[in-house]
Amino acid sequence: MELLENLRLGLETALRLENLLYCLIGVALGTAVGVLPGIGPTATIAMLLPITFNFEPVSALIMLAGIYYGAQYGGSTTAILINLPGETSAAVTAIDGHEMAKQGRAGPALATAALGSFFAGTVGTIVLVLFAPPLARVALSFGPPEYFSLVVLGLIASIALAHGSIVKALAMIVLGLLLGTVGQDIYTGTPRFTFGARELFGGINFVSVAVGVFGVAEILRNLEDEQTRTVMVKKVQNLWLTMKEFRSIIRPVLRGTALGSALGILPGLGHILAAFASYSVEKRVSKHPETFGHGAIEGVAGPESANNAAAQTSFIPLLTLGLPANPVMALMLGAIIIQGIAPGPNVIKDEPALFWGLIVSMWVGNLFLVLLNLPLIGIWVKMLTIPYRVLFPAIIAFAVIGSFSLGLNAYHVYAIAFFGILGYFLIKLGCEPAPLLLGFVLGPLLEEHLRRAMIISHGDPSVFVTRPISLTLLVLAVGALVITALPVIRQKREVVFKEDDGL
Amino acid sequence: MTATLQIRRALKDALAGSVFIGFGLFFALVSTTYDVGSPLNMGPGYFPLVLGGVLVLLAEAIVVKGFVAGDGEPIGPIPWRSAALIVAAIVFFGVTVRGLGLVPSLFIATLLTAFAGNRIGAISATVIAGGLMILCVLIFVVALQLRISLIGPWIPV
Numbered sequence: 001m002e003l004l005e006n007l008r009l010g011l012e013t014a015l016r017l018e019n020l021l022y023c024l025i026g027v028a029l030g031t032a033v034g035v036l037p038g039i040g041p042t043a044t045i046a047m048l049l050p051i052t053f054n055f056e057p058v059s060a061l062i063m064l065a066g067i068y069y070g071a072q073y074g075g076s077t078t079a080i081l082i083n084l085p086g087e088t089s090a091a092v093t094a095i096d097g098h099e100m101a102k103q104g105r106a107g108p109a110l111a112t113a114a115l116g117s118f119f120a121g122t123v124g125t126i127v128l129v130l131f132a133p134p135l136a137r138v139a140l141s142f143g144p145p146e147y148f149s150l151v152v153l154g155l156i157a158s159i160a161l162a163h164g165s166i167v168k169a170l171a172m173i174v175l176g177l178l179l180g181t182v183g184q185d186i187y188t189g190t191p192r193f194t195f196g197a198r199e200l201f202g203g204i205n206f207v208s209v210a211v212g213v214f215g216v217a218e219i220l221r222n223l224e225d226e227q228t229r230t231v232m233v234k235k236v237q238n239l240w241l242t243m244k245e246f247r248s249i250i251r252p253v254l255r256g257t258a259l260g261s262a263l264g265i266l267p268g269l270g271h272i273l274a275a276f277a278s279y280s281v282e283k284r285v286s287k288h289p290e291t292f293g294h295g296a297i298e299g300v301a302g303p304e305s306a307n308n309a310a311a312q313t314s315f316i317p318l319l320t321l322g323l324p325a326n327p328v329m330a331l332m333l334g335a336i337i338i339q340g341i342a343p344g345p346n347v348i349k350d351e352p353a354l355f356w357g358l359i360v361s362m363w364v365g366n367l368f369l370v371l372l373n374l375p376l377i378g379i380w381v382k383m384l385t386i387p388y389r390v391l392f393p394a395i396i397a398f399a400v401i402g403s404f405s406l407g408l409n410a411y412h413v414y415a416i417a418f419f420g421i422l423g424y425f426l427i428k429l430g431c432e433p434a435p436l437l438l439g440f441v442l443g444p445l446l447e448e449h450l451r452r453a454m455i456i457s458h459g460d461p462s463v464f465v466t467r468p469i470s471l472t473l474l475v476l477a478v479g480a481l482v483i484t485a486l487p488v489i490r491q492k493r494e495v496v497f498k499e500d501d502g503l
Numbered sequence: 504m505t506a507t508l509q510i511r512r513a514l515k516d517a518l519a520g521s522v523f524i525g526f527g528l529f530f531a532l533v534s535t536t537y538d539v540g541s542p543l544n545m546g547p548g549y550f551p552l553v554l555g556g557v558l559v560l561l562a563e564a565i566v567v568k569g570f571v572a573g574d575g576e577p578i579g580p581i582p583w584r585s586a587a588l589i590v591a592a593i594v595f596f597g598v599t600v601r602g603l604g605l606v607p608s609l610f611i612a613t614l615l616t617a618f619a620g621n622r623i624g625a626i627s628a629t630v631i632a633g634g635l636m637i638l639c640v641l642i643f644v645v646a647l648q649l650r651i652s653l654i655g656p657w658i659p660v
Binding site for chain 1: 515516518519522523526527530533534537538541542543544545546547548549550551554555557558561562564565568574578579580581582585586589590592593594596597598600601605609612613616617619620621623627631632634635636638639643647649650651
């Protein structure tokens, strides 16, 4: 069995002592930033990326991935205990989870979240194992036109789920693409938009862009009205479920896992959508929909499973096509490239230890998370007492040192300030930062494939619509755009993102 | 509807549009100084020129839409003082980290940042900056062996 052989290789890699350690560090950090409001996984991963450059590629990715899915766990903890979702996708969990906590059932709520997430994470990993290789095989036949269309589809689809104006999101993508052109042209070596600064020949660093628009901009937003958080957490007791509770969460967990696994693959904010979708499904199928909003355990089990399954399956497009589904995946893509690995369908074949090791490590990491979160819940709750006035200088300190360490280039530091201010004002003016980052990371790929495709076709642009796979991808992109613009869907998006306050 | 009301309604979109128009024009105009080439053999200027044009078009759509159907929500408070301090801190670090070295450069940068918080006293800001500096030296220099001098050549010892 090829699959078993692959899994064995994955286990071997993931269970190496140093990789276990990086995985543990990753999920612990992830839980911490998930718990802390004001700093999310995108900014954290961007800040810590420079540190991982000296690691082995597989260790670096294991740790960064751990931060991402660990944050999903941590976010639900604060959502339940203090009605403060650390992560956007946990906003749904807060509805019934915090209600349960107020009724003195915080223990069962946390246990439900952890068990549901663990189950969903396991299934998500299996989905990844089963679906990634065939998808990669399809992608192996892609030429430049197909890749161009694929990137277009990825960019368009990423805004279908973003909230706010579609035109603004499109403009953010194009601005990102343009900023991605700064630096030497890949074909001719001509320096573009560098104005003689040699430090810019290598381009603007994606770490600086991400830290700026997700880290600094977020700090400025929090400083608009700084509030002191009051933490009133009573001791959490009874971290276990009764048989009756256990029976009542089985179906929601299964449904949430299925929904999340499917929606996670979608580019954009699939894991957030998955949580909201799961909540409304549970409410609809429930015999007692009136209990939702008043501490229904199903309202915790479904969405928690959904967002965790989605966090796993959102790795599928990244690992098979080299196409990031969200800003975190865009950073992972950057990490893969910096490690000297060409992203895309060849990763499975050329770097089997990396591919399978990463996948197996996610399962291991999910196991760590259950252990970290249930018995050690008290530690995470204590973290909430860290005041923001200490937290944001720490973020800035890590950001500047991390980005400076990228080639000891001061321009990478200045870029943080530039993108922080630009990002902050654009967010204030109703523009979401995620499309900008995706455009920035994918810009060079888009240009390269466009130019190669046009050379192959002798300058005939019809190549994009005469090759069937490319045409299909473009039709899907147009379809995604049209559907997003339909009034009915727009209203639904508003509902979905009503409680969403950005990333 | 009066003109002022209309401007208020469109304010956010008009501002966002102008930012995008600025960037679009900048990239498009500078692109023309590079070899643009032809669709068959695109030069370095082709891709940014086309995208710059697209960005200007999108920006115009944003402005028009603002006047027709802007949401009219106020922009809200902007923490100018905090923004200025944080930018100053980041730029200071970039300029001085080689010359002053990590320890003084980071200490001053985090001190400036700490003052960006509201209602923070000098003592607690100093404590925060000092603590973070020690933490960062431990993490980046001791643990991760980042090649960066603690005290730079600008400081005579």
